Amino acid sequence: MEVWNIYSYWVFGMMLLWGLDILPFSPLASAIATFIGSIIFVKNFYNFFSPVAMFIIGTHLVPMWILRKTRIEIRANLTAFVVYNLFLLSRGTNFLKVYNFIGTDPPQTIHGHLCQREIIEC
Numbered sequence: 001m002e003v004w005n006i007y008s009y010w011v012f013g014m015m016l017l018w019g020l021d022i023l024p025f026s027p028l029a030s031a032i033a034t035f036i037g038s039i040i041f042v043k044n045f046y047n048f049f050s051p052v053a054m055f056i057i058g059t060h061l062v063p064m065w066i067l068r069k070t071r072i073e074i075r076a077n078l079t080a081f082v083v084y085n086l087f088l089l090s091r092g093t094n095f096l097k098v099y100n101f102i103g104t105d106p107p108q109t110i111h112g113h114l115c116q117r118e119i120i121e122c
Contacts, residue, residue, distance in 0.1 A: 003117050005091070005098045008034045008060060010084050015063050026070035029077035031063035045106040055110045 003009050011034050014027035038060040046053035088094050107113040115122035 003119060005088060005093065006102075006117060007081070007084055007095075008038070009117075010080070011063050014080060015066060018067075025073045025076035026067055027063070027077060027080065028067040028070050029072045029074050030080060031060075031067055032072070033077075033081075035060040035064055041103070041106075045103065046108075050108075052108060052110050052113055055113065 007030070011027050011030045014023055014030065017023035018025070018027055035057075038056050042048060042053040042056055046056075085095055088098065102116070105116070107116050111120075111122075114120045
């Protein structure tokens with residue numbers, strides 16, 4: 001699974017661009033949405049207190065913590081999500097295919113999680 005197919009990583013990228021004053025809006029709304037999604041994912045596939053579950057939740061908390069004092073800008077974040085989906089479409093996939101793939105074989109270790117997302121070579 002290529003890392004740029006996952007919206008959580010788009011949020012990290014948007015947060016970086018926002019921090020560099022390149023992105024004109026706060027990605028807080030997207031960070032909240034991906035955090036909620038991570039809780040649902042963890043609830044469905046893991047023991048909530050397993051290392052991989054804690055890693056997933058923790059990494060989704062980071063953007064919310066960094067952006068916590070910014071405005072929630074729903075329209076701009078919805079636009080970003082539409083752009084993300086258009087990007088996926090241009091690559092021959094869609095949101096449901098990406099997340100169905102992740103849910104089909106949820107990694108049971110942090111190493112497996114990073115491998116599945118092609119963050120590290122395995």
